[in-house]
Amino acid sequence: MNGWLWAATAFAGALVPLGLVAALRPAVHGLVALELGGLDAAVTLLLLSEGTHSQSFATLALVLAVTSFVGSVAFVRFLAVLEHAGRRRR
């Protein structure tokens, strides 16, 4: 196991507290943790790619970064829709 894989392990370990924040805190707090988790996971895949010299992990990191961004924007949109629905109910 080389240094790049150790770094990937450390970055993957950082996903655990972020997951806890996303699961246990209110939605907007969880959203921030989710966005950081997406970045963290993308970097983890990039480090895995470098550690194993496998191009497929690097492509996966790129795809994850894009889908994480789109997912976060969609999540923000859902929160706005919920807010709007709540205001109409009141």
Next chain:
Amino acid sequence: MRSAIAWVLLGAGGALQLLAVLGVVLLRDALDRLHYLGPATLATALVAAAVVVRESFSLIGISALLLAAFVLFSGPLLAHVTGGAILQAQRRGDG
């Protein structure tokens, strides 16, 4: 020499990412947490730079460059959109 530069960049990126994770986990206010997305974006760019220094412009290096470019472009946009959602939630009394 290239290897040493790559390790320094990787160490700096790892330290910044650790700072960002600690900030998001330990701070109480959602907007305070949001501030730590900035260092995480920079950490991603530093790690990508480490990979490029080591790999040069191989397929992995080019993927790392594209990842850094995308993250540097989308990070501020995401922070802006999320900040708006947090402000709305705080007005509602949910943030």
